Amino acid sequence: MFKVMTGKQAAELINDGDSVSINGFGSVSHPDEIDKAIEERFLDTGKPRDLTMIFASGQGHNKKGAYADRLGQEGLVKKVIGGHFALMPQIREMIARNKIQAYNLPQGVICHLFRACASNKPGILTKVGIHTFIDPRFGAGRLNEISKETWVELMELNGEEYLYYKTPRVNVAIVRGTTADPSGNITAEKESLIVDALHICQAAKANNGKVIVQVERLSTNPANPRQVIVPGVLVDAVVLAPDQKQTISEIYNPAYSGEIRMPHEQINRVIDEIREIDRRAGVAKERSYASMIIGRRAAQELRPGNVINLGVGLPEMVSIAAQERGTINDLIFTIEPGVIGGVPSVGGSFGASFNPDIIYSQASQFDFYDGGGLDIAYMGAMEVDQKGNVNVSRLGDKVIGVGGFVNITQSAKKVVYCFPFMGGGLDVKFDNGSLTIVREGRIEKFSKEVQQISFSGNYATKNQQPVLYVTERCVFSLTIGGLALIEIAPGIDLHRDILGKLPFQPIVSDQLKTMDMNCFTSP
Template sequence: MHNEFLREGNEIARRINANDLACEIPSGSTLALVGFGGMGQCDKILRVIGQTFKDTGHPTHLTVFHTAGQSDRSNGIEHLAEEGLLSRVIGGHWGLAPKMRRLIEENKVDCYCWPQGQLTHLLRAMANKLPGHISPIGLGTFVDPRIEGGKFNERTKAKEDLIQVVSLNNEEFLFYPSIPFDYVFIRGTSIDEKGNITTEEEPLKLEILSAAHAAKAYGGKVIAQVKYEANSDSFHPKDVVVPGYLVDGYVLVEDPEIEHRQVPSTVYSPIFSGDVRTPLQSLAPLPLDIRKVIGRRAVQELSASSVVNIGIGIPGDVIGPIVNEEGLSQDFTLTLESGVVGGTPLGANEFGVAQNAAAILEHEYLFDYYHGTGIDMTFMGAAEIDRIGNVNVSKFGTRTIGGGGFIDITQPAKKVVFCTTFTSGGLEVSLEKGKVSIRREGKIKKFTRQVEQITFSGKYAAEHLKDVMYVTERAVFCLSKRGLVLTEIAPGIDLERDILQQMAFQPIISDSLKEMDLRLFKMGPMNRKTLTK
């Protein structure tokens, strides 16, 4: 790159033109991106790189490394989703990135899918210039090289295994290798004349410091995207998230509405950066539907003083509002994998952000807790469930989604509650007079004999005596060493017609099979004001 916009020695970080940056990236480079869903990504930089490739055919054959999914269906990593621009992608999730998914599904790029938390922790291993990161997370899942090795399309299956199984003290681990970066793109709110970066208007801190350290350890360049320039020594030292000596250059945003939105729904709100707290009564209760029924039954598993995680999908959309409606939010600690602690989570493509958060931690440090201590309880979605309790949320046919932080959180969790509709594809259900009636059955049976891809290993969970539940609108199952056990059935549901005939396998039916709580299916709060100890 041109020396006129990259720091040398003790020079200050310099403002650079995004077009110049795109032109100077050598073909074959490895780029690391930081972001989470529709938040925190460097949209201006990525958009210009993508447009430069379209206009000039340069650069080509880039490798992109990213931890979390980075798109709201139109921005973020989608700007780079061009055949020829990319040759390899190593990441965690592409559920909201349709263009990138198409490249993967059509075998236009090599694609490795690794657990999100392992990717964040690999950054810290790289920062120490270690050969890689060792963890048990991923054993028994599609990440395990004895199963798929995280290779996410047909093109990649013929390529080398990057992940290895290693043994230490007679215990198995997975080894995730370091991936040296040529550039890392990080996002902040403000930068001073010495290159110090703050994140005051960002909704999340993410892993920008670890990513910067990782790049520097291998001689890579750290480029920041920011909204504001500030005088030297004008920041409070505790507000500096990335010190200036790590930053080589920065791109200043000219149109935040397009290039630097705080969350997909707004350019900036002090609510999402934690600067304004909203009254709880301003959060309207959810309408009564099957998603709320599923969330309510899951919430009944909460116990007082628990530390809890919720995942994207039904849990992310409904658990927070239900807890708020029931007045239970002070009885336990809620966390989101993005680093958020407390508050009421946003759902859909703004998953990862919460109103009234108690703390916003660095992305990778919350995964320390998930991996080391193990969350007391996690609520997760499920797309396929099989007879031994395996769950697939990552790949269906040629449709590539990725696991995100799912494996990192569910594998060491003390209790896992999967939340899903019983079938999908046109399912219509009525909730009348406290009973469930299937008006039209879904075309797709989610309870299948064998999942297409193992994102959660039922065998691993059963061997380690994990407490695992599968909650639907019409039935509840738990995991045993013998397989799935049907423990509850909804009022109005016929066991044979609505459950057994809609499964591809015969579950174990509990001797104490009971009816689901009638309060789940009625309007108004359940009036569960306290949690069990």
């Protein structure tokens, strides 16, 4: 039978050496009151110690000591197995300084491992991650020198290569809902996401562990069984947090939870408000004219009815370009934590969607992705090499993690990478039908060999997957021979502005085209 208790009391249920999984996606649907209680208990008593943290989605808001990053205290955590680390500065620092063991596995794989843990299965077999840094031939997802364990093995079945991911043990689940009924059944009527709530609770119970749930309120009436996301039979503790926010940027937006349908004009106003909140907080990045060019060119790959996924950052410009073109209502957006349909939100509310068609589990979403459900995926790129390999997961000692990138890019029918030719201060202008580089960027995006393979060009060509690399001055496509230059912006000099600034010689198409003029001017 569950008990209603304070966050402090709930934190005392966690023992030294436990394996803890905290649900949520960024700041969305995250049980942050329990994070605070665990941190406070550790700072006061030194307990619990040596925890293993297991999470699929990125946790936090890229602010030190926020959300799950509160657990980034030396001695509190000894190991992390996660999908994405960019939003957790303290934990990233601990990884870089060899203070904790750390393993990066694909987001979709980890949420499927929660299901495997829930049913006492030893692991899962999949092709996701082959020929990336997660493949044991290229590092097995280990992030530092003290990480020696092997969580993934290469196997052959019927003449084909697969990766076998071992199931980690979860014995403490920390999740969030909206309401707990008298039997402890949890509903999520005001939540914008479910993420992995049910599966990590089942996983903890399969290991005779504890389930702690943060909710906004208690109800004296039994819940509608169709609305229950976690049955009371799994719940040990309920922590009341009446002031919990839907996201870090918004207290409650009923269009995220499906309570109302918001008109498109109002959606645009809300998105502008969120961007302004993030700008004032110093976490928003102003998008340049070069970014708009990239978004417009990338959006030309869209077709009516396409099911798409937009990565974080510059790929957001694709939706803006689709709005310009008047085609945004012809597209079906998806977000990896478990949303199909509607309009994806931005900034601190990223993960939520206005007017979604369905909100379901993250594991089910990755079933859809892994099964080839995406027509096209738009992703950013931190580093690209001559073979078409892409790195989004590590830059020097800075650990970022792949998140859902590997699942999405290996399984989508088509992938379009969106990034500036040179990063850091690039400025361009378009006058008299020509694009001019006013100030070149400081950061090279192209390299002979990427530091870490998050996407394998060779594996993509083997599977005949169409891949484009769109920049503000040119477009490349992936071929068996590597990157091929297929389009160039008007006014750009092939040798001075492109070939002379690449650390390798790409294939130059015999039918090199000029980029569409609509990429440079508003429709």
